[in-house]
Amino acid sequence: MYPLFLVILLVPAACGIGCPPGCECNDDTFVVQCVHGRLDVIPITLNPAIQRLVLKSNRIRSVDSALQFYRDLRYIDLSSNHLVSIPSGNFLYQERLQELHLYNNTLSSINTTTFQGLKSLTVLNLRKNYLDELPKRLFSTLTKIEELDLGENSISRIDPLAFDGLRNLRVLYLDDNNLSMVPTPTFSVIGSLAELHVGHNGFTILPDDSFKGLSKLTVLDIRSAGLSNISLNAFRGLTMLRSLNLADNRLQQIPTAQLQHLVRLEELTIGQNEFTVLEKGAFKGLSNLVKIDITSAINLERIEKGAFSDNLNLETIILVSNKRLESLEDGVLVGLPNLRRLVLRENSFKTLSESVTSWNELKALELTDNPINCDCQLLWLLKSISSRNLTNVQCSTPLQLRDRSLRTLTADDLGCSFRDPRQQAIIITFCVSATILLGLLCLFLFRYRLKVREALKDYKWNKRAISRKEHEYQKTFSDEDYITRTGQHYIKPIPVTEL
Template structure:
């Protein structure tokens, strides 16, 4: 057998080859270069040789298609080792060709198995290839050219060039957790059917303009957890008119597009974000945005979900969310440094249903700003330094279903009217507030649909049965509160015991599959006081601890205190009713002070000297006495009713029934 045919046979057997100078002149120039052949390269050589003599082999349609695909490869698109393999195969020895004709059917007969690289799983029926954690350094080119799903997560692939052109029918490509550094222009030019592309968790620092220009059917693009510093270069998003989901979280972005000019009342249509007009989900969490990217958001009139968590936002102004964002339903602003919000900052978000403002620097509930969100259903204000929840704090939020106000380290007071207008409220989470020692009475009695209440990790010492809507609750959490196990928790103890008795009366099969409800465990509440019961669940506390029966000594002591208070009260009332000095104000002896004192409490009679004289006489000699009367100074008074005064004046003191001409002063 000629030397070239022997070398090719060794290649087909997967052995290391090296041409010999004495036996083959055509192969002499490869004498110093040993080529390490993998099984898939040997298959390519055989396919190349057989493709030139298709009449001499009996190939299936799929095998013929694959061989034509291999033959169509250009030499400049292949690495050096592969280019050398095809040059070796150019030895046109008749014996070598005959050997290939005999061996090709053996390899092509099991084409599916030979095309699947080691550590990969290939399903030709479903057109799925999975090579996760297979230690690959390049995207294999020997896969089925009709494959639709390729998973290459967790390899060491540094570039996708020279490989993507072989797979034009891809629907989903996952190259996450590799070592890709950039995405060059036109990289996906031939993947017009691709709908999902995941290049997350790589080392990408730059996206070249028109890198996605061929992805006309792409719906989801994941670029998260890279090192992208800029995506505002012209044409970066070109070709993504069909994109629905874009994930750029955990990069180093501070802008999505260059600054643009306005045309009258509309934004410039030539903006870099204009191709993203059909975008529905945009995730920008974990970047370095100081302000919301309003210039780009103005073009996203189909946006439903926006994530700006864990950025550097400090202020939300009126222009943060343009009027074109009227379809937005979910907004995540968690983990920023927001300290203030303007009253109209959310006025354009008329359909917003979920708002997350947790872990910011908000010191009070932004009632005015939230009142613009008439469709809001889920609100999270956890992790803010809010010290007080005022009355009607969540005013006009009639559609609110879920409220989270946990981890409020400064919260000390909640007004009982805080939730009055939230008639559709179903769940409240008020947890981990270390300064909240008391739950307002009847806080939840204006919420007829409330079924879930979480009060874990607060400083509550007691809870009254009237504080909670027990008849409608389906879930209650009371764990990690310093509760005092006394008669104030008797209702909770009885509730747990009653629920346990009902459970014990059920059939054994249902008991075995039953999950304890909050009532059976008293909501997870444990005793903090008395000290001997610290850490004991409330429903396991002894009955005498939570019982309200008092001893005879206690009854006598309480009775004595009550009687003492009653006696003291009666004495005070009796003394005041008898005209004691404690019950009337101190006055001076001057006539003017006495007259002024009487004027304050009684209607004033006509001004006369006789009245003043009678006033002095009355206070000095007559006490409060009977009703006082006065007459006109010119009126004749019968002698029996005349009284002389020290200055010679006359005073008339007649009973009211004696004469109708006399005035009466009481």
């Protein structure tokens, strides 16, 4: 039996006239939304058949017994209120509830009876509260829970059996807490976990077998954890891992040997660390890698040829905001037949060589916000932009082209002497051929120099002999002798016939 005053209050709700001011109540979809209102308590005058209740950004301080009147609820959102506590037993009648969102409140403690009755709950969001400890079997009544968000709290201690009973848990957020080490002992009871987010804590080292028991893990996020050292076998056992985020830590070099345990890794995010070079074979063993993101690596200066030689399945390479990275070595990205997207924004590139990679299969190139010098070396890129619409590049230098888009320029603007690439190819071929022929000639002369020298001597001697004979011949048959000789002979006149 309910108290008489509650029965009286329920009468208008049954008549469909109990929607509080500032709320939207839809009796067709059974959805009630009271967002950014001034509610101090959960209203009890709503349609008892509602299934979705959104009370975000109000002034509600407690989850009280009002929820017992809405037994068909599937979804409750009490985010951004002033909740301080949740008395035991207030969810006893919410057997159909699937999602409960308590984000951004002031809850400082919960216990094993807090969520009694939530037999169908699959999502529980407790992010951004003031929880500091997770005691033993805290969530044991939530046997169907699949996603648990405990991020942005003050958790510093987790009992090894805190998650005991969560056999269906797939996604766990423990990021942005006060953990000083990875809570490895707790993982043995949640072997079905697929996603783990433990970044923004106070780790400095990942010891061997840090994630023991999580053989089904596919996503691991350890960003901003203060990591400076990763033990050789830290990732041992994570044979199913597909995505790893190590961004914003203090790694001095790429943990090549440690990553080799992750044979199925497809996505790696490793920017905002302190390494200066990507060495040859930096990602050795990661043959299934599809995407790599190196953003804001403030000390990165060089990428060696062969850094990605083991990663033939790479489709996306992101190199963004690496301010000390001024160039890419010729051929550094050659040999990646599946590369489709290359993002090179906000670095310090002044030019980009056509021989950096094979451009035939590339579908997207981003080169914006670099100090690009627009000269004839970028003629190939201009033609690629025009034909394939790859990227929008703005010139920084020379002065007369500053802030102009490369796609609007011509070969003359870039200072190119020859516009037609075929003409350039012919000239280059001619020069190369001439150089080769000249080299062969020099080699021939050097090898047969003695014979050539003798031939030249013979030629000069013969020439001198011929000259002497000609001189003597000329003396023998001088003009005077010729006239004398011809005068001694009678010349018969030629008769002329008159017509």
